[in-house]
Amino acid sequence: MSGAAATSPSERNARLAELLDRVRAGESGALEPIVRELNPLLWHVARSQGLSAHDAADVVQTTWLGLVRKADQIHTPAALTGWLVSVTKREAWHYAKRAARQEPTEDVGVDAVAADPELDAGLLADERAVSLMRGFRQLTERCQELLKAVAMADRPDYAAISEALGMPHGSIGPTRGRCLAKLRALLLTDPLWSRT
Amino acid sequence: MSERDMSGNEPLDDFDAEILAALKAAHNELDPMPAHLDDLVLLAVDGSIVDAELARLVEDARAEARSGDRVRTLRFESELGALFVSVVEVRAGVVRIDGWLVPPVPATVRLRSAGAPDVEVEANDTGRFAVEEVRQGAAQLVVEFASGTMATLAVDL
Numbered sequence: 001m002s003g004a005a006a007t008s009p010s011e012r013n014a015r016l017a018e019l020l021d022r023v024r025a026g027e028s029g030a031l032e033p034i035v036r037e038l039n040p041l042l043w044h045v046a047r048s049q050g051l052s053a054h055d056a057a058d059v060v061q062t063t064w065l066g067l068v069r070k071a072d073q074i075h076t077p078a079a080l081t082g083w084l085v086s087v088t089k090r091e092a093w094h095y096a097k098r099a100a101r102q103e104p105t106e107d108v109g110v111d112a113v114a115a116d117p118e119l120d121a122g123l124l125a126d127e128r129a130v131s132l133m134r135g136f137r138q139l140t141e142r143c144q145e146l147l148k149a150v151a152m153a154d155r156p157d158y159a160a161i162s163e164a165l166g167m168p169h170g171s172i173g174p175t176r177g178r179c180l181a182k183l184r185a186l187l188l189t190d191p192l193w194s195r196t
Numbered sequence: 197m198s199e200r201d202m203s204g205n206e207p208l209d210d211f212d213a214e215i216l217a218a219l220k221a222a223h224n225e226l227d228p229m230p231a232h233l234d235d236l237v238l239l240a241v242d243g244s245i246v247d248a249e250l251a252r253l254v255e256d257a258r259a260e261a262r263s264g265d266r267v268r269t270l271r272f273e274s275e276l277g278a279l280f281v282s283v284v285e286v287r288a289g290v291v292r293i294d295g296w297l298v299p300p301v302p303a304t305v306r307l308r309s310a311g312a313p314d315v316e317v318e319a320n321d322t323g324r325f326a327v328e329e330v331r332q333g334a335a336q337l338v339v340e341f342a343s344g345t346m347a348t349l350a351v352d353l
Contacts, residue, residue, distance in 0.1 A: 061237050
């Protein structure tokens with residue numbers, strides 16, 4: 001599958017294990033490649049909790065600082081993505097609760113994620129992407145949250161991400177999952193996406 | 197390919213990969229991650245002091261001063277205390293920062309910024325300090341109190 005399988009899971013885990021060892025030894029700069037790889041995923045996880053762009057950025061930063069402090073609690077490299085996703089979601093939830101108690105910030109309106117197919121059409125140049133988003137918006141909120149996160153991961157890390165988001169996946173390895181099966185079925189009725 | 201199978205137990209195939217890649221592209225276009233987020237995270241984790249209290253950014257306001265300068269006020273809070281910082285652009289790409297600590301106590305304040313050496317200044321006994329020339333970009337303040345160390349989240353100045 002396009003680029004996603006460029007590194008095998010075992011190669012990736014070996015690389016992550018080495019990075020984590022260096023972080024535990026106090027070399028926090030070793031995190032750079034993994035920060036660059038996983039930041040978009042964590043950012044979208046935070047945004048899915050309804051945070052402004054500003055708060056989402058703070059949450060992502062807080063999550064990484066938490067990793068540096070708690071690197072010794074992550075025993076297997078395979079658990080790293082899941083750990084980061086669940087800490088981001090929990091931290092975002094705390095931020096959202098705190099923000100609800102305060103005055104709404106100026107940028108909430110501008111930042112509100114477009115949830116309207118008309119807005120998508122104005123923002124997306126590609127007709128196929130507009131049609132994809134039309135199908136995506138028909139999914140449940142939980143399915144949207146999960147699929148967005150899975151899509152942001154470099155390698156479809158379905159099982160780890162769904163568990164970290166509190167949606168048990170119940171299988172090992174990258175299987176399609178109900179949410180993706182639903183979206184796929186919707187797209188197959190669309191001439192722009194159907195494959196014959 | 198059983199197109200109507202909704203159990204989701206089948207392995208991912210090329211069409212799934214294509215859908216996920218298109219979803220990623222669409223979300224990056226609709227709601228892009230701020231470009232400087234990698235820099236902020238890397239600055240914060242690189243110098244992170246494991247036992248420092250994390251000071252969260254609780255306010256970030258911009259206003260126009262009487263002089264016509266645009267002033268940005270940041271408020272950070274931690275278990276050890278609060279830190280207010282006002283940021284004024286002195287010329288293109290360079291800002292001046294004025295800070296004050298609450299409660300007002302003397303402390304050593306270290307400014308860390310991406311791609312520049314750390315700058316250390318002393319907060320006086322009213323908790324005030326200033327750094328005259330700071331290059332714009334990712335920056336973090338680390339405050340050494342007698343009672344412990346507080347490190348702010350990195351912010352884009």
